[in-house]
Amino acid sequence: MNFPILSSITFLPLIGAFFVFLTRSEKTEKNNGAIYISIFTSFLNFFISLFLWYSFDTKTSEFQFVEEIDWISGFIKFKFGIDGISILFILLTTLIVPIAIISCINSVKLRIKEFLIALLVLETFMIGVFCSLDLVVFYLFFEAGLIPMFLIIGIWGGPKKVYSAFKFFLFTLLGSVLMLVAIIAIYWITGTTDVTEIYQIKIPHEFQYLLWLAFFSSFAVKLPMWPVHTWLPDAHVEAPTPGSVILAAILLKMAGYGFLRFSIGLFPIASDYFTPLIFALSVIAVVYTSLVALMQDDMKKLIAYSSVAHMGFVTIGIFTFNKQGIEGSILQMISHGLISAALFLSVGILYDRTHSRLIKSYGGIVNILPKYSLFFMVFALATLGLPGTSGFVGEFLVLVGTFKVNFLVAVLASIGVILAAAYILWLYKRVIFGKLENPQLKKINDVNYLETSMLTVLCVMILLFGFYPDPLLETIKVSVDNLISNYNLEINNKLTLK
Amino acid sequence: MIAIKFIIPELFLSISIFSLIIIGVFLKKSFEIIYRLTILVIISIIFIIFSANFETEKIFNDSFVIDKFSIYSKLLILVSTFFVLLISKKYIIDIKNNKFEYPIIILLSILGMFIMVGSNDLIMFYMGLELQSLALYVLAAIDRDNIKSSEAGVKYFILSALSSGLLLYGCSLIYGFTGSTNFEIIAGISNEFKIGVLFGMVFILVGLAFKVSAVPFHMWTPDVYQGSPTSVTSFFSVVPKIAGIAIFIKFMYLPFKEVLSEWQYILVFMSIASMILGSVAAIGQTNIKRLMAYSSIGHIGYAIAGIASGSENGFKSTLVYISIYVVMNIGAFACILLMKRGGKYIEDIDELSGVSKNHPLMSLGLMIILFSLAGIPPLAGFFAKFYVFMAVIESEMYTLAIVGLVTTVISAFYYIKIIKVMYFDEPRKPFEKFVDYKIHGSIFISCFILVTFFLYPSFLNEIVSKINIF
Numbered sequence: 001m002n003f004p005i006l007s008s009i010t011f012l013p014l015i016g017a018f019f020v021f022l023t024r025s026e027k028t029e030k031n032n033g034a035i036y037i038s039i040f041t042s043f044l045n046f047f048i049s050l051f052l053w054y055s056f057d058t059k060t061s062e063f064q065f066v067e068e069i070d071w072i073s074g075f076i077k078f079k080f081g082i083d084g085i086s087i088l089f090i091l092l093t094t095l096i097v098p099i100a101i102i103s104c105i106n107s108v109k110l111r112i113k114e115f116l117i118a119l120l121v122l123e124t125f126m127i128g129v130f131c132s133l134d135l136v137v138f139y140l141f142f143e144a145g146l147i148p149m150f151l152i153i154g155i156w157g158g159p160k161k162v163y164s165a166f167k168f169f170l171f172t173l174l175g176s177v178l179m180l181v182a183i184i185a186i187y188w189i190t191g192t193t194d195v196t197e198i199y200q201i202k203i204p205h206e207f208q209y210l211l212w213l214a215f216f217s218s219f220a221v222k223l224p225m226w227p228v229h230t231w232l233p234d235a236h237v238e239a240p241t242p243g244s245v246i247l248a249a250i251l252l253k254m255a256g257y258g259f260l261r262f263s264i265g266l267f268p269i270a271s272d273y274f275t276p277l278i279f280a281l282s283v284i285a286v287v288y289t290s291l292v293a294l295m296q297d298d299m300k301k302l303i304a305y306s307s308v309a310h311m312g313f314v315t316i317g318i319f320t321f322n323k324q325g326i327e328g329s330i331l332q333m334i335s336h337g338l339i340s341a342a343l344f345l346s347v348g349i350l351y352d353r354t355h356s357r358l359i360k361s362y363g364g365i366v367n368i369l370p371k372y373s374l375f376f377m378v379f380a381l382a383t384l385g386l387p388g389t390s391g392f393v394g395e396f397l398v399l400v401g402t403f404k405v406n407f408l409v410a411v412l413a414s415i416g417v418i419l420a421a422a423y424i425l426w427l428y429k430r431v432i433f434g435k436l437e438n439p440q441l442k443k444i445n446d447v448n449y450l451e452t453s454m455l456t457v458l459c460v461m462i463l464l465f466g467f468y469p470d471p472l473l474e475t476i477k478v479s480v481d482n483l484i485s486n487y488n489l490e491i492n493n494k495l496t497l498k
Numbered sequence: 499m500i501a502i503k504f505i506i507p508e509l510f511l512s513i514s515i516f517s518l519i520i521i522g523v524f525l526k527k528s529f530e531i532i533y534r535l536t537i538l539v540i541i542s543i544i545f546i547i548f549s550a551n552f553e554t555e556k557i558f559n560d561s562f563v564i565d566k567f568s569i570y571s572k573l574l575i576l577v578s579t580f581f582v583l584l585i586s587k588k589y590i591i592d593i594k595n596n597k598f599e600y601p602i603i604i605l606l607s608i609l610g611m612f613i614m615v616g617s618n619d620l621i622m623f624y625m626g627l628e629l630q631s632l633a634l635y636v637l638a639a640i641d642r643d644n645i646k647s648s649e650a651g652v653k654y655f656i657l658s659a660l661s662s663g664l665l666l667y668g669c670s671l672i673y674g675f676t677g678s679t680n681f682e683i684i685a686g687i688s689n690e691f692k693i694g695v696l697f698g699m700v701f702i703l704v705g706l707a708f709k710v711s712a713v714p715f716h717m718w719t720p721d722v723y724q725g726s727p728t729s730v731t732s733f734f735s736v737v738p739k740i741a742g743i744a745i746f747i748k749f750m751y752l753p754f755k756e757v758l759s760e761w762q763y764i765l766v767f768m769s770i771a772s773m774i775l776g777s778v779a780a781i782g783q784t785n786i787k788r789l790m791a792y793s794s795i796g797h798i799g800y801a802i803a804g805i806a807s808g809s810e811n812g813f814k815s816t817l818v819y820i821s822i823y824v825v826m827n828i829g830a831f832a833c834i835l836l837m838k839r840g841g842k843y844i845e846d847i848d849e850l851s852g853v854s855k856n857h858p859l860m861s862l863g864l865m866i867i868l869f870s871l872a873g874i875p876p877l878a879g880f881f882a883k884f885y886v887f888m889a890v891i892e893s894e895m896y897t898l899a900i901v902g903l904v905t906t907v908i909s910a911f912y913y914i915k916i917i918k919v920m921y922f923d924e925p926r927k928p929f930e931k932f933v934d935y936k937i938h939g940s941i942f943i944s945c946f947i948l949v950t951f952f953l954y955p956s957f958l959n960e961i962v963s964k965i966n967i968f
Contacts, residue, residue, distance in 0.1 A: 008952075073959065073960060139875065140880075144874070144875045150914065155922060165922070170907060170910065173874075173906075173910055177904065178900070180884070180887070180903060181896070184888050188891060188892055271804060326560070385604075488728045
């Protein structure tokens with residue numbers, strides 16, 4: 001075995017966190033040592049993951065860079081490995097975390113050292129989720145992320161932080177414990193928790209339905225799907241800007257990834273059986289939460305509801321079981337990761353200056369913040385899926401895939417696209433255009449160089465993948481093909497048995 | 499005479515108890531020296547046990563057994579007593595309770611536990627149990643000028659005596675039906691006298707459930723935990739639990755293993771009831787010692803869940819569970835013993851408000867311990883629960899597993915409520931700052947084990963897997 005590159009990506013932030021812990025905590029607001037260490041660690045991690053992408057072989061659907069060591073002796077191995085799907089999420093994580101860390105400099109005033117530790121520890125757990133090839137290891141990282149996120153919302157959050165932090169923690173924990181029961185049950189059914197081995201062994205049909213539901217309960221809360229999405233708006237509104245960025249851009253994607261890797265991969269028969277359920281919940285999510293988003297007067301809440309709607313597209317795409325649908329939903333997840341991060345950063349920039357998230361306290365900003373308005377426009381247009389932005393590619397592919405399978409669902413989902421245009425453009429109009437009435441706004445400055453650099457990176461990525469999504473599609477192509485062919489094989493087997 | 503060499507730890511313990519009493523009586527102001535000698539005695543017994551070989555030996559007419567199971571329990575008892583004594587010394591001196599009898603009574607109760615976990619016979623078992631219990635009654639009331647402590651002692655004494663009576667009645671029923679007090683002989687013929695053994699077993703179960711404070715025999719726990727001095731509470735929440743769970747396992751898997759299908763349901767009920775009560779009743783508590791009482795009831799529920807599975811993996815997972823529980827509880831009580839302001843120890847959870855500002859390291863430690871108690875990965879508490887539920891699901895008891903995991907979520911609520919108080923709320927006046935390397939060291943060791951456990955989670959399993967009680 002070669003250099004354990006996956007473990008180093010996963011545990012490097014943890015080492016960084018340890019060094020941040022060692023820095024002297026200063027009474028003043030700035031703690032430069034801690035900031036430099038964490039920026040260095042996260043950038044180093046980003047470059048390692050770029051190297052990982054460079055050396056990744058897109059021709060094979062096998063898991064690559066596999067590392068395994070005996071962990072719980074006798075029955076569970078600590079197994080890491082990636083395929084074309086997981087590598088994109090790792091890249092997304094390592095890209096978003098440095099941006100979130102840089103945004104800390106402006107938006108986190110208290111206890112910045114502890115905040116950076118929490119953020120770096122969280123990065124370890126998030127990358128661990130996308131790397132792990134063993135159900136128990138996956139569960140370990142999936143759940144462990146709760147601790148730092150709980151603290152981020154609770155310590156650095158807004159006025160209703162306690163309520164939101166508890167709701168976030170208990171909702172997700174309750175969803176996940178059923179998954180733990182299912183994982184242990186899988187162990188006793190198949191004798192292993194190694195995902196690649198279970199792909200070969202195949203779980204008997206009669207067990208699949210209950211197990212699928214147990215996994216579903218966890219992913220549905222995390223994604224979040226209607227009607228268990230209510231924790232998300234609260235958590236987003238109260239979390240500090242970097243917390244919201246991480247939550248929207250990466251934590252939600254863990255559930256989408258879970259659906260792809262585990263629900264479809266392990267329980268194809270049950271996934272097929274429950275597709276109507278998923279379609280129904282997702283369509284409701286797309287239409288209903290878009291309507292709710294229209295009526296919000298808090299910008300963060302609006303974006304949070306739009307996230308729920310966008311994740312509805314993702315689930316629809318995944319459960320079409322065709323190439324366009326699944327590839328589209330993966331692209332949608334990546335692009336939503338970039339766009340929602342950018343939107344929350346933009347809201348955070350306004351919030352840092354005026355300490356208000358309410359839409360009605362803004363208006364006419366274009367006169368004083370021209371650069372900011374330009375960035376915000378790109379992100380708004382990407383949210384509604386304008387061709388040329390990455391939002392378009394994902395949504396378009398998902399809809400193409402859905403039309404093949406279910407006409408009604410596709411039509412209803414398209415309504416969501418129209419509503420998205422409505423709420424985001426209306427938001428843009430109310431915040432950016434109009435008359436500058438609030439006297440407080442006249443004193444604020446345009447984006448500074450740090451903010452510009454963060455937003456530029458995201459903006460470039462969104463436009464790049466909008467015009468040229470090939471690098472992403474190329475990476476996931478073989479893995480998605482493999483996923484679909486395995487699924488079809490199982491379904492055909494079941495039909496011939498009948 | 500050959501048998502003597504197998505009970506050297508017990509003999510050494512008894513002799514040192516008597517010599518310590520004599521030293522204590524003759525020396526003036528002897529608390530300090532007796533305390534140190536007690537710790538020395540404990541360390542030397544650990545070495546004595548390690549120096550013997552770990553072969554199974556039955557002595558005294560098969561009424562006492564030295565096997566890996568009893569050795570593991572004894573070591574666990576000794577190590578946890580060692581840490582409890584370390585963390586509670588400053589407290590005892592501070593509340594002016596520094597009587598030299600205190601460490602000696604603890605040694606006496608340990609002797610009782612040794613006899614109990616090594617017993618292979620109903621009479622031997624009862625002797626050990628009573629020696630242990632009598633010492634514990636005195637401990638609960640050790641702060642005799644404090645009305646709450648006296649109340650705790652009396653309450654514990656009356657209820658415990660009642661349960662011991664029931665237990666003894668159960669033993670006599672079993673002896674009456676089977677004609678033997680030896681565990682193995684009872685196991686061999688229990689199927690012939692099923693009704694009689696069942697009756698006896700139920701009475702014995704009541705007594706055992708009382709000793710480990712499992713629902714519905716838990717009533718004494720919150721009052722005794724709150725009333726006794728914190729030093730005693732930390733001892734109560736850890737050491738008698740180890741002995742109780744160990745003998746619980748022994749009873750279920752040795753004399754009553756033939757009637758497994760009968761006791762399994764009783765244990766499932768006890769386990770579910772303890773988990774639910776432990777998690778729900780703790781939510782409203784404002785006193786941290788009372789909260790720890792309910793938390794320990796809940797944890798005993800999980801430990802019993804492992805036994806209830808009735809498999810070999812089941813009791814092993816319970817042993818792992820109780821070992822990790824001990825680490826967490828010692829750490830938690832070490833933190834509670836740091837809560838001192840204006841010369842007085844405080845127990846209100848609200849007083850922890852915002853301590854993370856003034857005492858960052860202590861609150862970090864307590865946070866790790868609380869997340870671990872809640873069973874959140876990647877901390878050790880998660881693995882403890884994971885192994886128990888592995889065993890439970892292996893026996894296809896899905897209801898028990900699901901109830902258990904849902905109550906984890908409920909109990910997570912009150913654990914994270916303390917974290918909320920520590921980290922999210924506004925700071926109050928700082929606690930008294932004192933450096934006691936024994937307390938801080940114990941917190942550090944506890945947290946270190948909890949955090950690094952995931953690197954090698956089968957560490958305890960490998961030890962436990964060698965244990966056999968059949």
